[in-house]
Amino acid sequence: MIQFTDVYKRYASGKDALKKLNLFVEQGAMVFITGRSGAGKTTLLRLIALIERQTRGQIIVNSQNLERVKGNRISLFRRNLGFMFQDHRLLNDRTVFDNVALPMVVAGYSYQEIRKRVHASLDKVGLLSLEKSYPLALSGGEQQRVGIARAVVHRPALLLADEPTGNLDPALSWESMKLFEQFNQVGVTVLIASHDLEMIRRLRKPIITLKAGQLLTKNLPVEP
Amino acid sequence: MNVKRKPGTGPNNSLGRKFQVWIAQHARAMLVSTGQLSKNPIGNIFSIAVIGITLALPAGLHLIINNATQILENWEGNVQVAIYLKPHVDEAQARQLSQNLQADSVIENITLITKEQALNEYKTLSGFAEALEALEENPLPNVLIIRPNINSLSSVAGSELIHRLSNMEEVESAQLDHQWVNRLIAILDILKRGVIILTTLFSIAVLLIVGNTMRLSIFNKRTEIEIDKLFGATNSFIQRPFLYTGLIYGAGGSLVAWCLLLLLTFIIQDPVNQLSILYGSDFAINGLNAKEVFALFGIGSGLGLLGSWIAVGRHLSATEPT
Ligand SMILES: Nc1ncnc2c1ncn2[C@@H]1O[C@H](COP(=O)(O)OP(=O)(O)OP(=O)(O)O)[C@@H](O)[C@H]1O
Ligand SMILES: [Mg+2]
Numbered sequence: 211m212i213q214f215t216d217v218y219k220r221y222a223s224g225k226d227a228l229k230k231l232n233l234f235v236e237q238g239a240m241v242f243i244t245g246r247s248g249a250g251k252t253t254l255l256r257l258i259a260l261i262e263r264q265t266r267g268q269i270i271v272n273s274q275n276l277e278r279v280k281g282n283r284i285s286l287f288r289r290n291l292g293f294m295f296q297d298h299r300l301l302n303d304r305t306v307f308d309n310v311a312l313p314m315v316v317a318g319y320s321y322q323e324i325r326k327r328v329h330a331s332l333d334k335v336g337l338l339s340l341e342k343s344y345p346l347a348l349s350g351g352e353q354q355r356v357g358i359a360r361a362v363v364h365r366p367a368l369l370l371a372d373e374p375t376g377n378l379d380p381a382l383s384w385e386s387m388k389l390f391e392q393f394n395q396v397g398v399t400v401l402i403a404s405h406d407l408e409m410i411r412r413l414r415k416p417i418i419t420l421k422a423g424q425l426l427t428k429n430l431p432v433e434p
Numbered sequence: 435m436n437v438k439r440k441p442g443t444g445p446n447n448s449l450g451r452k453f454q455v456w457i458a459q460h461a462r463a464m465l466v467s468t469g470q471l472s473k474n475p476i477g478n479i480f481s482i483a484v485i486g487i488t489l490a491l492p493a494g495l496h497l498i499i500n501n502a503t504q505i506l507e508n509w510e511g512n513v514q515v516a517i518y519l520k521p522h523v524d525e526a527q528a529r530q531l532s533q534n535l536q537a538d539s540v541i542e543n544i545t546l547i548t549k550e551q552a553l554n555e556y557k558t559l560s561g562f563a564e565a566l567e568a569l570e571e572n573p574l575p576n577v578l579i580i581r582p583n584i585n586s587l588s589s590v591a592g593s594e595l596i597h598r599l600s601n602m603e604e605v606e607s608a609q610l611d612h613q614w615v616n617r618l619i620a621i622l623d624i625l626k627r628g629v630i631i632l633t634t635l636f637s638i639a640v641l642l643i644v645g646n647t648m649r650l651s652i653f654n655k656r657t658e659i660e661i662d663k664l665f666g667a668t669n670s671f672i673q674r675p676f677l678y679t680g681l682i683y684g685a686g687g688s689l690v691a692w693c694l695l696l697l698l699t700f701i702i703q704d705p706v707n708q709l710s711i712l713y714g715s716d717f718a719i720n721g722l723n724a725k726e727v728f729a730l731f732g733i734g735s736g737l738g739l740l741g742s743w744i745a746v747g748r749h750l751s752a753t754e755p756t
Contacts, residue, residue, distance in 0.1 A: 261664065262755055262756070263756060281669075282668050282669065284754075285667060285669070285671075286668075288665060291666075293665070299661055312661065312662065313665040313666065316662055316667040318458065318459055320458070
């Protein structure tokens with residue numbers, strides 16, 4: 211469950227990225243966030259992941275008031291998140307395997323467990339054969355899928371994906387979306403920022419549209 | 435959300451399991467740290483050498499002052515006042531005087547060296563036995579050797595004692611042997627304080643060296659640190675490898691410093707021995723004892739740890755969300 215109450219975010223530059231934002235995402239939902247470039251999609255996800263803090267207002271995630279999550283509790287809070295970045299953020303001096311393993315290494319899983327889950331995760335995104343490659347040797351789309359594998363490897367309760375299909379061809383995009391849907395079906399709350407309006411309409415999920423940091427519409431899926 | 439797992443839990447939460455995780459985390463941190471060190475051997479050896487030299491300077495000075503103090507303290511045990519009695523004072527009078535003086539609290543003990551004893555000793559030691567045999571009269575005076583009570587003898591009390599003794603009517607002159615020893619000991623006391631100040635300064639230097647080296651390596655790993663943190667790494671998880679690196683720097687620096695000190699003792703050993711022989715002493719230079727070596731390693735490692743702890747702590751607090 212994610213709840214925003216009158217949330218403002220002003221960056222140090224003075225830019226108001228979010229203005230008086232109110233929204234509610236149910237536990238176990240799969241929701242898309244759209245809006246023009248600069249509308250505040252990434253900012254919204256960063257606030258939920260505690261990468262940034264809101265300037266004003268209240269954010270509640272899984273019944274935790276984020277304002278009260280400080281210090282080491284930020285780390286514990288993030289272990290229940292899977293995050294996919296718009297710019298991949300893979301470590302170029304680490305193999306694909308090591309990149310995907312990162313969230314589990316950080317949480318202190320045993321090597322056997324890590325190996326099992328990383329392989330399962332890479333298999334899901336169809337990159338098992340590339341586990342020993344380095345990110346720079348991969349295509350943009352492959353890198354993005356490594357990012358997906360890393361975001362889900364530790365079975366987070368909440369998955370935040372920032373433009374997860376930006377570099378994928380339509381077929382792969384659709385496959386990735388289906389993958390997110392699968393996670394959602396086993397109980398993971400999924401929040402996806404995306405430009406690809408046409409595709410997300412086809413998935414018939416709630417869509418939150420932002421415009422200049424404000425909530426424009428909240429569309430419920432339309433039955434065909 | 436997934437209700438099967440409590441939020442923020444790791445792989446498993448039983449105590450034994452937690453301990454296993456803890457051990458595994460430390461093993462990993464050590465591996466990461468040593469891996470990082472072996473990636474840049476030259477640079478790291480340089481850093482360790484600089485830390486070693488920095489530690490060796492105050493430690494070396496400490497060693498030298500310690501040895502000097504030891505030499506002087508041995509001499510101090512021999513601080514004595516020689517009282518040369520006037521020629522007309524005979525042995526019985528000298529004995530009486532010695533008994534009177536024994537009551538003085540500043541005086542530990544008194545030995546009378548009669549002129550006959552002195553002459554005999556001189557004969558055997560000098561090798562001029564025959565020449566001295568020719569003397570009709572013993573030219574030497576009776577001498578009282580006073581060993582003052584070191585504890586109660588300040589330098590003021592010392593000169594006062596001499597003054598008092600030389601004013602006695604039987605006494606020709608009284609001399610405090612080795613007055614310079616006391617002066618040197620006083621100077622060494624000042625130097626010891628200097629070593630403390632120097633040690634503080636050089637400790638700060640070690641902190642700065644380690645901190646700065648760490649700052650660079652943190653900067654090189656900032657992307658990784660950021661991503662680790664985004665996926666829930668705790669500050670201790672991030673810190674641990676750097677702390678191990680700091681510890682290795684500190685301990686390595688201590689090892690270098692110790693080797694330098696061994697080299698120092700080795701180099702000055704011969705000349706010191708020669709000097710000892712010249713002075714008829716059996717003094718041999720002392721290296722660091724076990725306790726001091728332990729302290730050197732403790733201080734070095736502690737500084738390495740502290741330096742990296744400060745550097746990583748500063749970086750981590752700068753990356754908290756605002
Ligand atoms: N770190 C920052 N400092 C200052 N301003 C920022 C920062 N990050 C984002 N902004 C500004 O905040 C606004 C919202 O940015 P945000 O990244 O959330 O947009 P977005 O909807 O994700 O855009 P895009 O679709 O291009 O990724 C933009 O105008 C941007 O310039
Ligand atoms: Mg964005």
